[in-house]
Amino acid sequence: MIDPADLLPEGLEDRLPHSAAAATRVERAVLDLLDAHGYDRVRPPLVEFEPAMVRRMTGMHTRHMFRFVDPASLRMLALRSDMTPQVGRIAATGLAHRPRPLRLCYAGQVARMVGDMLDPRRENLQLGAELIGSDGVAAAGEIVELAIAALEAAGATGISVDFTLPDSVDLLATHQSLEEATARAIRRELDSKDAGALVAAGGEGFLPLLYASGPFDHAIGRLAEFDTAGILASRIDGLRQVAARVAGRARLTLDPAERHGFGYQSWFGFTLYADGVRGALGRGGSYQIAGTDDAATGFSLYPDELVERLAAVEQRRDSLFLPLGHDPAQASGARREGWRTISALTADDDAAALGCTHIMADGAIRPL
């Protein structure tokens, strides 16, 4: 029975040893992979002035962030809920003079004031990479390939990538010279995936976006057939090149009108899934760093669910008990060979109870 005074707030949790070890393995594997591909890690602060947390990304807002007054400046601060805008700020300030493309990566805890139905967590581990200075097809291909490789390195299997074309509705609406009220109604009905309501709202020409979804090759073919005016032709061609680059490494699908979670993406976005992991593991796409000339492409992973899955299959590790009076030099030697050691503090310390599998006795290592 836990004392109520020790309870954690809703949506906030401790990672105990198995889970924490899995989180550390995932974090290191992803960061090592990104580093090997030339992505430099940056570490922005936990807290910034509230407006700065969103100003580099169009379409973001701070209303779900934990906010509080700064006694030093008497201005509002916010606890970060997404590191991507922070990386955008770094690219626009401290690293503004570095040559492009600029490759940055990051890992850290983010928090939000409210969870949602699908994920009640209010704190997440976020890992990601941003390729700043390009939103072209080559950048998109590099980022999607890297996102898949990152998930593989983290231990995910059965990876799926669901592509979307976040600005396709806007492009088609502009082409058809729709009034803003009509365009808004069409976006709403596309979001709710209601074909009848879409037609009623005057969005018959947008039905292709609803029907051209599913397995990538089939769906992109349908989208191309419908797009007789070629409004989406460059995007369709781009997505095909990206898909060709990662074919065989992930299950690919298309949902061209999906906009949920793509508030700041421009022409291209994607969501990542893996076997046995409920919900999305991450997302990415192209965007503009507001107030700069920098286009960018990137992805973020939120691997908490994957970590739980990996933690559940964690194996017990060998460890070596060092009784009282052991030779410290021999103990150091064992650690250099890769042993994990547990030193006795008293003659009563119980090697087996402490999880040890081996013991150092008379200078030799023996199974317990």
Added chain:
Amino acid sequence: MIDPADLLPEGLEDRLPHSAAAATRVERAVLDLLDAHGYDRVRPPLVEFEPAMVRRMTGMHTRHMFRFVDPASLRMLALRSDMTPQVGRIAATGLAHRPRPLRLCYAGQVARMVGDMLDPRRENLQLGAELIGSDGVAAAGEIVELAIAALEAAGATGISVDFTLPDSVDLLATHQSLEEATARAIRRELDSKDAGALVAAGGEGFLPLLYASGPFDHAIGRLAEFDTAGILASRIDGLRQVAARVAGRARLTLDPAERHGFGYQSWFGFTLYADGVRGALGRGGSYQIAGTDDAATGFSLYPDELVERLAAVEQRRDSLFLPLGHDPAQASGARREGWRTISALTADDDAAALGCTHIMADGAIRPL
């Protein structure tokens, strides 16, 4: 010229690539060392209910923490400023049934609402280890030895350990049956290290604590000479055993009346320093996990200054430019051999400007 809207709040900073890489190296080196000594990492949340952040440690308070109302519970939350009480809570709850001694470690960002004169930072990286279930001499020795080894692994040199006996004043005051008002005045004058004021406050018998400071062997000898009644005898003996265990690995000093920063420590505490690093790098000692039978011993490092020092001497790393049309299999092979690669996105990408030292050409790796 940075746009004022991008400025960070006072005491909060980005770590740019060199500095972030040094921080990551330090964090991994320390965590790997602790893991090899049997310490399991735990990862508590960034945010908890305000009272829970201090209830496991006597003498801590929340007044310097960032605090805000939780919309879910309508209760006050606090952003962590010290992970030690969180680890104490975990030991008292989720890991209450694990056998003792329980070895836990942690790493994460902590923040406080106000900096101080010596360190204006309001966010720090905290790394540490807690040995739960013992505050004896063997535990103290293990923790001090591990703290030194952790700093060595992190890249610190010229390490110093300054020992203190945090409850010595209370012990002597009890022995002399002093009134609480007198004891309080004596503590105050000892804190300001004012011998005249100490005598005036009726604390002549406490002068030894003031004079028995400096290099360890000399100071502990003086303290033992003064302690004719043997009030501190077991502590003096314990400290001597701890010092003997780490002799030659660090410069050792004693300041038996030092209490600053040891709000929750019991019989023994220590502060860590290293060459070229301004201010303390960490501290540790013995304490009680409030509301449990668990005594504990541990240390925390705050390596931000060390990270800056290491970042300043960072070497440029080799990296391999992969031109357009390179063979992806060869690129993967190079990464498996340890190469860091940077892929061209366009024919205009400039290998040298992007910091590359080598180029893959005709399937071979050549210096640029």
